[in-house]
Amino acid sequence: MRLGAIFKKKNKQKSKDSGQENFTVDIEKNLDKNLANLRKMLEEPNDLVVREVPIGNTRSAVVYIEGMIDKAFVHKNILNKLQEYQTDADDSRKILEEIFEETITVADVQKGKTLDDAANALLSGSTVVYIDGARQVLIMGTRGWETRAIEKPTTESALRGPKEGFVESLRTNMTLVRRQIRDPNLRFKTYYVGRRSKKKLVLSYVDGVIHPDIVKELHRRLQSIDMDFAPESGYIEQWIEDSFLSPFPQISNTERPDKVAAALLQGKAAIILDGTPFVLLAPVTLGSTLQSPDDYYERWTIGTLLRTLRYGAAFIAIFLPGLYIALASYHPGMIPSDLAFSIGASRQGVPFPAFIEALLMSLTMELLREAGARLPRNIGQTIGIVGGLVIGEAAVTAGIVSPIMVIVVALNAIASFAIPEYSVAISFRILLFGFMIAAAFLGLYGIILAYIMVNIHIVNLKSVGVPYSAPFAPSFFRDWTDLVLRLPVPLLTTRPKYLQTNDRTRTGKGDTDA
Amino acid sequence: MRDFEYSDERISSREIMVAxxxxxxxxxxxxxxxxxASITIGSDGWISLAVSGMTAIALAWAIAKLxxxxxxxxxxxxxxxxVSKPVAVVMTFLLALISLQYTAFEVRQIADVAKQYLFDRTPLEVISxxxxxxVVYAVSGSREGLFRLNTMFLPIILLITVGVLLFNFGWFDFGNLQPIFQTGFTDLLRGAGSSVTSYIGFGILWFYVGLVKDPEKAPRAAAxxxxxxxxxxxxxFVMIVGVFGNAATANLLYPTVELAKTVDLPVGFFERFESIFFVIWIMAIFNTTVMVLDVAVLALHTLFKNTPKIKILLIVTPLTYLVSMYPQNLLEVSRFGEIISYTGVGLTVFLLILLSVMLKIRGGKP
Known part of the structure; x- marks a missing residue:
């Protein structure tokens, strides 16, 4: 009850409006009638293939949608077999049974009873066999379409670690996870999302590691999803996250199977949606957003230093322009006099106050980032050169901004790119503008108040019921071994305590008798 | 099946220890x-501090125990x-009132100090x-969140204090501490009395111990x-007197911030360290204010059960703000503070004695 009380009530009323026609028409005995029904329902698509095959005296038809099936497979295992099939039976029900049990050499065969079954199967790449006189159809899993090969993840590159990235195919993605965790307790729970897209979605976790309440809560939220179309896991994320007002992502996404596997074994859950290489991970905490798989693959000293560096980067990414504004316009006395003089000299002739200057440069920075992200790679580089060098240099020469400001903004941008996750980096950019405004109004006092406000927000934020501020506060000192610091691997013996895993230990004592 | 033990509205005794x-x-x-320093001679003030501190510890322990x-x-x-319902209502109301006054005092203080060290032109009213x-934003969130805020800010506050103490070691002069043990007994007591102001805050225990999961550990944690x-x-205190001397300390407005002023960071990236110190200290003042205001809201919420917490908060906030703006100058502010502290301590001691006696008479279980 207690956890349930904490979870945000997200009882979405399932609207059962008639956005779709329901074809709960039973399969009839007459083959022509059935085929006509099917054609009528799908409005005679030109990629629908209907191949009639006579079996003895009985007519039958093999139906599939071209492009969604593996053609060679269908020819070899269905059409050929049906043509070779000899029978003495006259009763078409018997024929269907015989075909179902003996003739067809497809592993995944089911029987369908309604037109809806048949149509859904067709649309997701199955082949349907109609037999004249039978009130059932055979549905065979023959899915096979063009897919992208497994490639290097493009959005998350790592210096070390597996180079495989997720692809658009759900099966492949599940396999990629399975290949990392060969545990019988690895679970894949299937859901279908999208009233029209009817996409498969899989909730994955390791039973016996994850806290059951996380699974229960995710299950509840996933079932509440009622949307038309789910093109990308971002839709799912936004539907099931705890607070849509928060600037912080409460569910993270990744393209790397090794990251998913590590998260699953930490006691988190993964959500894989068909058709997208981005897999969701939940719950997320602030600490985990600043971690990267590299931290674990490199030796612990490097891992720890990298993390510390990243915390520094986060600080610069959020605070630097705000601090500059506060110091330059409210508390110039706090800067050492030499530096203050050089800043003052460089600002000589700049027509804007520090806040406007910083705002201009930061917005330019955002524009460059956005422009670079959309353009093809070669042109993107040009944008970088034009924007970074030409505009920066020209603006300084023209006396619109001071060189110090360019340094501040450049440093700030670089720091925000050092954050391993793009969605987190973006939320930090949002906060950055908040801090700039706070500094413009109240100087350092404004910055600290804004900082306190962000903290207030974070301590009230939850990700699938887990406090976002864990394990800082509520403090779990045991987890601090893998937070800012990253202790040597043999010392990381327990799973994160804040996730309250069922199986606490991660490693044994290690074999010393070698 | 285990629940997420920390995700509920109960707190642990460890959180009381941090709060x-x-x-x-x-x-x-x-x-x-x-x-x-103005009451005591030399560095003898620390005796007063220790005496009032011990009293505060004893009070905190006793309240938590009760x-x-x-x-x-x-x-x-x-x-x-x-003590019967009507009396309890009056008591709760008084405690809420004191807490609100204390909130107002802190809000006023922060504006005064900020004006002293951060800006001179920004009006007091805006800063407050x-x-x-x-503070209101924080109180309107979950109560559990406030304790987490304490946990997040306290280490930073302790760190900056230790930093100020360490960096001042170079200016520390043992000669400034003398003479020692010269202050008379009555002056020491007077000093202890005036320093009680800085220990006030144990009033929160009346309300928060009821939320603790492991109450048997609460008294120890509070102490x-x-x-x-x-x-x-x-x-x-010892460091400040050792650096400035007794006479100078007595004449400084905010000696603790002045202590930070003498810090000269060896790297020399920031000058005027006292501004940074004060900016960090805002977190400490925030922690105090937020807890005290929350206690006031919690107390009023037990009186007006049907009014939502947020409504109570929005009613008391403007009143608190008006009260905080009432004193006209620093002298009045400090007198305001004294009145609150003495009534606060008086009320607490009175409640403690009264309730303890009644507990003896009526027994523990309701």
Whole structure:
């Protein structure tokens, strides 16, 4: 009850409006009638293939949608077999049974009873066999379409670690996870999302590691999803996250199977949606957003230093322009006099106050980032050169901004790119503008108040019921071994305590008798 | 199946241990050494601090002990059981009132100090109002969140204090501490009396112990939590007198901030360290204010059960703001502070004695 009380009530009323026609028409005995029904329902698509095959005296038809099936497979295992099939039976029900049990050499065969079954199967790449006189159809899993090969993840590159990235195919993605965790307790729970897209979605976790309440809560939220179309896991994320007002992502996404596997074994859950290489991970905490798989693959000293560096980067990414504004316009006395003089000299002739200057440069920075992200790679580089060098240099020469400001903004941008996750980096950019405004109004006092406000927000934020501020506060000192610091691997013996895993230990004592 | 033990509205005794110093350490300590130095001779003020600190620890322990006899009960519940409902209502109301006054005092103090060290042109009203709004934002969130805020800010506050103490070691002069043990007994007591102001905050225990999961550990936690500010105050006082000397300390407005002023960071990236110190200290004052205001809201919520928490908060906030703007100058502010502290301590001691006696008569279980 207690956890349930904490979870945000997200009882979405399932609207059962008639956005779709329901074809709960039973399969009839007459083959022509059935085929006509099917054609009528799908409005005679030109990629629908209907191949009639006579079996003895009985007519039958093999139906599939071209492009969604593996053609060679269908020819070899269905059409050929049906043509070779000899029978003495006259009763078409018997024929269907015989075909179902003996003739067809497809592993995944089911029987369908309604037109809806048949149509859904067709649309997701199955082949349907109609037999004249039978009130059932055979549905065979023959899915096979063009897919992208497994490639290097493009959005998350790592210096070390597996180079495989997720692809658009759900099966492949599940396999990629399975290949990392060969545990019988690895679970894949299937859901279908999208009233029209009817996409498969899989909730994955390791039973016996994850806290059951996380699974229960995710299950509840996933079932509440009622949307038309789910093109990308971002839709799912936004539907099931705890607070849509928060600037912080409460569910993270990744393209790397090794990251998913590590998260699953930490006691988190993964959500894989068909058709997208981005897999969701939940719950997320602030600490985990600043971690990267590299931290674990490199030796612990490097891992720890990298993390510390990243915390520094986060600080610069959020605070630097705000601090500059506060110091330059409210508390110039706090800067050492030499530096203050050089800043003052460089600002000589700049027509804007520090806040406007910083705002201009930061917005330019955002524009460059956005422009670079959309353009093809070669042109993107040009944008970088034009924007970074030409505009920066020209603006300084023209006396619109001071060189110090360019340094501040450049440093700030670089720091925000050092954050391993793009969605987190973006939320930090949002906060950055908040801090700039706070500094413009109240100087350092404004910055600290804004900082306190962000903290207030974070301590009230939850990700699938887990406090976002864990394990800082509520403090779990045991987890601090893998937070800012990253202790040597043999010392990381327990799973994160804040996730309250069922199986606490991660490693044994290690074999010393070698 | 285990629940997420930490995701509920219950707190642990460890959080009480963190909350105590968070509430106690606030704006008071900024000016405390100056009041104390003007009453005592040489560095003898630390005796006063230790005496009042011990008293505060004893009080905190006693309140927590009393409240922990009634686990999972609100102050209103157990006070009603002990001294009849009407009296309990009056008590709760008085405690809420004192807490609101204290909130107003902190809000005013922060504006005064900020005006002294951060800006001179920004009006007092704006500084106070923005601070109060942030406090209100915090109180409107979950109560559990406030304890987490304490946990997040307290280490930063302790770190900066230790930093100030360490970096001042170069200016520390043992000669300034003399003469020692020259202050008369009555002056020491007077000093202890005036320093009680800086220990006020144990009033939160009346209300928060009822939320603790393991109440039997609460008294110990409260006492340990209370001893941290005592230690900090004594160290700060000795350091301040050692650096400035008794006479200068007595004449400084905010000696603790001035102590930070003398810090000259070896790397020399920031000058005027006292501004940074004060900016960090805003977190300490925030912690104090937020807890005290929350206690006031919690107390009023037990009186007006049907009014939502947020409504109570929005009603008391403007009143608090008006009260905080009422004193006209620093002198009046400090008198305002004294009145609150003395009535606060008086009320607490009175409640403690009354409720303890009634507990003896009526027994523990309701």
């Amino acid at each position: 105590m110093p968070s509430v106690v350490i606030g704006a008071g300590v900024l000016s405390l050494p100056s009041d104390l 409240a922990s006899r009634f686990p999972q009960q609100s102050f209103m519940d157990y006070a009603s059981h002990l 109002l923005t601070f109060l709004l942030v 340990i939590g209370m001893s941290l500010p005592m230690l900090l105050y004594v160290l700060l």
